[in-house]
Amino acid sequence: MQSALLLSELSTPCLLLDQQKLDHNIKRMRDHLARLGVRFRPHLKTCKSIDVARRVLTGHDGPAMVSTLKEAEYFAGHGVTSLIYGVGITPQKLDRVGAIRERFSADVSIVLDSVEQADAVAAWGLSHGTRLLVYLEVDSDGHRAGVAPQDSTRLRAIADRLNGSGSRLRGVISHAGGSYSLTGADALRTAAVNERIACVTAAAILREAGHACPEVSIGSTPTALFATDLTGVTEARAGVYMFGDLVQAGIGTCSIAEIAISVLTTVIGHQENKGWTLVDAGWMALSRDRGREKQSADQGYGMVLEETGTPYPDLIVLAVNQEHGIVGMRSGSSAQAPILPIGTRLRILPNHACATAAQHDRYHVLNTDHQIIAQWPRIQGW
């Protein structure tokens, strides 16, 4: 980019990233985990951008977490070679994992939670004469995948299959995704304690059965930020913390002012008798994520700010179609609705940063003078 663009020169809708807020969020997590004495492994599924990744990673080669093998290929191609692919492995994906490991000399670990998967990984490792590194997923809160930490039979059976083959159990891993439905520091601290205990318990069972289990990896933005003691844990992971969003603000992991990404949009019309302002950001630009619907302050499809980032009290996106958003006052508001002529630029804070960013192919990076100082591409697909 030759010189800084002004916000007013951007075509809408588009994705903005406030560099100062990004850097603040990164430092906050890094400092917190350094105090707790654990390694930090950022989850790059939130940013899908090497330019963002370079700011969040603690080292040139990682460590990092990814949610797709396309992310693994992309980041490994940029030198980020210490990776965990965090979605339970299927036999069909092992060839691609092997290819990434070989092509980029990458240390790509995989995740599983069943004897069936362990057998498939063991068989693949033996037939390819290679050693796959595996994390055993532990279910700390019942929200998704993983072995219950007290299910010692299944934990041991999986580790036996792996360590009896050419592959190797590197550790246990959990994602406390249940914390996304909590609110407030007390509940989050409890979730963090529960996640730590679940993982440390599973690791102890495995070690008692004679398996080396060097790594104990926990992670979610809420539990990483609200952990006060990570004894027995070797690393923590988090992704959405780097941007923040309205769901995270509702949970209590960030403030509205700390949210680093937003969608720039333009007013395209009005239905005055209904109090509606129509904008050119619909679900294609915002995503259909209604993350805060169950939280106390429903933000519709996003909170509406002035172009320069100051919130309008109670102005939210009430509804979305593909390329239309309907902006209006939150139900029950007594605030004065702003006057927003056609052509007015607005910013919309997202419910869920990962989902909104996924709708865009680049970040327009903002400095504190509201100038666009860079465009950082992001990847899509699998």
Place this chain on the structure above:
Amino acid sequence: MQSALLLSELSTPCLLLDQQKLDHNIKRMRDHLARLGVRFRPHLKTCKSIDVARRVLTGHDGPAMVSTLKEAEYFAGHGVTSLIYGVGITPQKLDRVGAIRERFSADVSIVLDSVEQADAVAAWGLSHGTRLLVYLEVDSDGHRAGVAPQDSTRLRAIADRLNGSGSRLRGVISHAGGSYSLTGADALRTAAVNERIACVTAAAILREAGHACPEVSIGSTPTALFATDLTGVTEARAGVYMFGDLVQAGIGTCSIAEIAISVLTTVIGHQENKGWTLVDAGWMALSRDRGREKQSADQGYGMVLEETGTPYPDLIVLAVNQEHGIVGMRSGSSAQAPILPIGTRLRILPNHACATAAQHDRYHVLNTDHQIIAQWPRIQGW
């Protein structure tokens, strides 16, 4: 592509398009509108692919509707030059509209519903010495944008501003998006009648005031398919009809068996005590669209089929995270849950075809022998 791939050779998640169903849906709409004697203008926002567009368009240059100026550039670049950009115009976008018209010798019309926009368009047209062609948006059902058809003052004021300048009112246009919340033939026929009357009324008001208003364009998949009389209408538009989806099946515009797109996914795990099967299609592959939530049969985030397309009774996607889907039986089902080992391939029918397709960069085109006979790229962004 050298030779046909098998379904089993595809990496998951990915988007499938059944060519026979696509062709059936296209023919159905085209035959219906031909019987009613109106021109058909497909909306290409659903497919965003020239390969699909070539099958749905009635002529090489269109006519077609688009939802973004990037679509206009892409399709015009492929020779589809008779276009309406359907999102209310803002002054900032007029230069880009002008550039597309000039670069591709394209007949790109714009849409507006206010005097402010008409003034901006008139001023732009005068200062550029060019004639912009404009559709005046009419609100037939209160769901989004447009002038109320009985608001003759506003209709006339907009037409006066345009026709007094270098630009020109080409016609009136409506989108009966309210029909998406209806169910059954009677309600849809009524919506179609209402949409026709709204547009024909607005056109009559404009003509009575001395304005030529050659075009009367109505459109939405439900109202286009359920119209039985389009007297006074010159063209109908529709987009999602080409693929169909669970929302459209709930409305009654297609059957489940007619849905042409689906997401191929792989089983990655289980939580047996909860009856959950985990798959590698989350909201990134399916979208967060919960379109059928308010319809009588809630399909969660999608209906689950065998790899070859046969539905499993009552099996749906209960919940989604970024790259995980949780599959299980619909609440209250008495059907037997299928046994789905790790590695099993499944297909998921989408709630909303436009939203699900938008998450993918290509279609894997299926023939009736379950072979992939082509990959058709699609565009993203603005």
